[in-house]
Amino acid sequence: MDSSIKIFSGTNSVYLAEKIAKSFGKKLGDLTIQKFSDGEFQPVFQESIRGDYVFLVQSTFAPADNLMELLMMIDGARRASAGYITAVIPYFGYARQDRKDKPRVSIASKLVANLLTTAGADRVMIMDLHAPQIQGFFDIPVDHLDSSTIFIPYIENLKIENLIFAAPDVGSTNRVREVAKYFEVDMVICDKQRKRANEIAAMTVIGDVKGKNVVLIDDICDTAGTLCKSASMLMEKGALSVRAFITHPVLSGAAYENIQNSVLDELVVCDTIPLKADKDAGKIKVLSTAELFAIAIRNTFENKSISSLFIHSQRK
Numbered sequence: 001m002d003s004s005i006k007i008f009s010g011t012n013s014v015y016l017a018e019k020i021a022k023s024f025g026k027k028l029g030d031l032t033i034q035k036f037s038d039g040e041f042q043p044v045f046q047e048s049i050r051g052d053y054v055f056l057v058q059s060t061f062a063p064a065d066n067l068m069e070l071l072m073m074i075d076g077a078r079r080a081s082a083g084y085i086t087a088v089i090p091y092f093g094y095a096r097q098d099r100k101d102k103p104r105v106s107i108a109s110k111l112v113a114n115l116l117t118t119a120g121a122d123r124v125m126i127m128d129l130h131a132p133q134i135q136g137f138f139d140i141p142v143d144h145l146d147s148s149t150i151f152i153p154y155i156e157n158l159k160i161e162n163l164i165f166a167a168p169d170v171g172s173t174n175r176v177r178e179v180a181k182y183f184e185v186d187m188v189i190c191d192k193q194r195k196r197a198n199e200i201a202a203m204t205v206i207g208d209v210k211g212k213n214v215v216l217i218d219d220i221c222d223t224a225g226t227l228c229k230s231a232s233m234l235m236e237k238g239a240l241s242v243r244a245f246i247t248h249p250v251l252s253g254a255a256y257e258n259i260q261n262s263v264l265d266e267l268v269v270c271d272t273i274p275l276k277a278d279k280d281a282g283k284i285k286v287l288s289t290a291e292l293f294a295i296a297i298r299n300t301f302e303n304k305s306i307s308s309l310f311i312h313s314q315r316k
Helices: 011-024 065-079 108-119 132-137 148-158 170-183 225-236 255-260 290-301
Strands: 005-009 031-035 041-045 053-057 084-089 123-127 142-145 163-167 187-196 199-206 213-221 241-249 267-270 284-287
Touching (some): 005 290, 011 290, 123 290, 132 142, 142 290, 163 170, 187 225, 213 225
Parallel strands (some): 213 241, 241 267
Antiparallel strands (some): 031 041
């Protein structure tokens, strides 16, 4: 019964958790975060969760306190005898550190997966991992949701003519190919070479965009440097317009200014990370993931498949 489901939120994901709970048809559970003068904090469940299915909503974007808070919520729920604990992590931080790309570095995404499991999570629910194979870092079930099911209806409503999709880098190719296949149109790739993190040395377009309206798709927008440079180059190659769909709006540094000053018609993002209140959103439009997570939570609880929530189930 739904009465045995309880949804709680960490501090910086309340804005999304409240929408998920409302879409599910429940109130957010009563949890407080006690703060101490030395900077420590302590999550406290203010209601019994003994034997309950507990869903803990918390994206792990910066600061690292968000991750620590989630780990402590999981540990607290386990010690309070919760029946089944699912960590709902709309944005899984440290996902870009998924391999040893240089000597003597941590594979942080594997470390975080270990920490979540050790803390006591029975299941993890995530949206658009930077690399899908990160699911293999977990020894517990992972529900990996796909933002394309949110973006596709929006793109369809735009009724764009001469549509073509673009991957802003080679790593996004598979993600973009799936959406292009759904719309039965072509795709191109913006191949980039980096000097170092967040700094592009060179970029080229693989494919023809002349006379096309381009839709860029990627999972993360950080400084927006790659995105804006890709959009500019596509316009130089003869594109009629460029708009972008990005799942996680990290938007650090001068990202907001870069986007506002770019050739992009619009940047459409999900609410896995909140936009900064002190910044001008300008061209940025936010689509909610709440209903998708609410359906996934219900299907998980009822032991139903969630495959209907993926793009391959929506193909024409």
